[in-house]
Amino acid sequence: MNTIQWHVDKNEDKLFSYPQIQQAAHLLQENEVVAFPTETVYGLGANAQSDQAVAKIFKAKGRPADNPLIVHIAQLSQLELLVTHIPEKAVPLMNAFWPGPLTLIFHKKSGAVSEFVTAGLDTVAVRIPDHPVALALLTAANLPIAAPSANLSGKPSPTHANHVITDLNGKIAGIVDGGPTGVGVESTVVDCTGDIPTILRPGGVSKEEMEAVIGQVDVDPSTIYPHDKPKSPGMKYTHYAPTAPMYLIDGEKEWAQQLINQKRLNGLRIGVLASSETARYYKADLVLDCGSRHDMHNVAHNLYYMLRAFDEASLDMIFAETFSKEGVGAAVMNRLEKAAGHQMIRQSEGQ
Ligand code: AMP
Ligand code: MG
Numbered sequence: 001m002n003t004i005q006w007h008v009d010k011n012e013d014k015l016f017s018y019p020q021i022q023q024a025a026h027l028l029q030e031n032e033v034v035a036f037p038t039e040t041v042y043g044l045g046a047n048a049q050s051d052q053a054v055a056k057i058f059k060a061k062g063r064p065a066d067n068p069l070i071v072h073i074a075q076l077s078q079l080e081l082l083v084t085h086i087p088e089k090a091v092p093l094m095n096a097f098w099p100g101p102l103t104l105i106f107h108k109k110s111g112a113v114s115e116f117v118t119a120g121l122d123t124v125a126v127r128i129p130d131h132p133v134a135l136a137l138l139t140a141a142n143l144p145i146a147a148p149s150a151n152l153s154g155k156p157s158p159t160h161a162n163h164v165i166t167d168l169n170g171k172i173a174g175i176v177d178g179g180p181t182g183v184g185v186e187s188t189v190v191d192c193t194g195d196i197p198t199i200l201r202p203g204g205v206s207k208e209e210m211e212a213v214i215g216q217v218d219v220d221p222s223t224i225y226p227h228d229k230p231k232s233p234g235m236k237y238t239h240y241a242p243t244a245p246m247y248l249i250d251g252e253k254e255w256a257q258q259l260i261n262q263k264r265l266n267g268l269r270i271g272v273l274a275s276s277e278t279a280r281y282y283k284a285d286l287v288l289d290c291g292s293r294h295d296m297h298n299v300a301h302n303l304y305y306m307l308r309a310f311d312e313a314s315l316d317m318i319f320a321e322t323f324s325k326e327g328v329g330a331a332v333m334n335r336l337e338k339a340a341g342h343q344m345i346r347q348s349e350g351q
Helices: 021-028 051-061 076-081 089-096 132-140 161-168 206-215 253-265 296-311 329-339
Strands: 006-007 034-037 042-047 070-072 103-109 121-128 176-178 187-189 198-201 246-250 270-274 286-290 317-321 344-346
Touching: 006 021, 006 344, 021 034, 021 042, 021 132, 034 132, 034 161, 042 051, 042 132, 042 161, 089 103, 089 206, 161 176, 161 296, 198 344, 246 329, 253 317, 270 296, 286 296, 296 329
Parallel strands: 006 176, 034 176, 070 121, 103 187, 246 317, 246 344, 270 286, 270 317
Antiparallel strands: 034 042, 103 121, 187 198
């Protein structure tokens, strides 16, 4: 399949009327699959109402069929068509964070979207993205659009159009290139079907930010303890893993450098994911600086780009520093722990 690439400047006015957006929207209406930028990562969109269209997403990504998709809409008025009712606690969250990196889980209106979108569940995940290109495309298509991240399953989510091309060129109808994405990690997924909203996946909106709006917010224990069964089906998969095995390291930089030296003496090629505070100190085969510990939004923004860069450097092992789990740090550490398969080396363990 020839994958069409359109370039769009997200800062232009009236994007909706651009021929690139109109063409991409037309392909979505024809039940084809099109990748597009959102404020979190690039999404891989298809008509959520069509089995045929949604099946193409799963095929292109190699995504397991039991991992449901998020439905993207452009306006609140589209929500009523998808869900049985809107729980009271969801309203302030929508008012505060939509459009934005927050996905809410509702009871699904029967027949509103393809069964493939919801993987047979009686709930549906919905969000309004905060990106002018995504909103223009959703408006032009005038459909609810199911869109997971536009990477091959198991690869880091794409934050640049190039990442999408690397993973999916020739497998999908088109890619709207709107430049790098902003937030860099996926949306926060929150279950609103119970009494207390519960975070199933940490992401761009933090627990603290939500609690400031609605009070108590719970966290599904599986996001913290790897052996608990997650409520969100997708969370059981080890996403985001770079090719070389990755280890989180918790200790002083001098200790970490000794660890690196030992491995290199054994002939291994070592990569290090460091903060700006320590990156210049390390000597290894590839040291990537993912930003200052004091700006976790920037670390989130850089994270997937860095994980992909490691893959291009033929490394044998990657060591990654750990970060505070406060605010968006919870999402960063959740992704790093997954990328490392929860393997951690601690200085205190004397290793
Ligand atoms: P992705 O689209 O790749 O960002 O992944 C979407 C995430 O949302 C996955 O972790 C899914 O398991 C989760 N998700 C989507 N729909 C539901 C749902 N109805 N209930 C629980 N989790 C969901
Ligand atoms: Mg994904």
